[in-house]
Amino acid sequence: MLKKLTFDLETGKTEIKTLVEDACVEFPVINMNYVGYKNRFVYMPKQMKTLPSDPKGHDNMFNDSLIKYDFENEKIMGQIDYGTAKTSGEVFF
Secondary structure, three states: OEEEEEEOOOOOOEEEEEEEOOOOEOOOEOOHHHOOOOOOEEEEEEEOOOOOOOHHHHOOOOEEEEEEEEOOOOEEEEEEEOOOOOOOOOOOO
């Protein structure tokens, strides 16, 4: 699940909005060349819903794909599936 938190420092109001509800994602990141600037895209690994049928894939399986999310249009722009018995950790550029 991906959520957006908005804090209004003048009024103290806090808003929480769910952006992605049907996928369990971990540690969204931006391209580090754009730290400090407004970013349109975020990249994050998606966790597996079930273990793969191949027994070789049962050890250390965690993420099964990479998602690119567009904050401007508030939608998933793409997903790269890793395939059977493959996984990843956090996304880095």
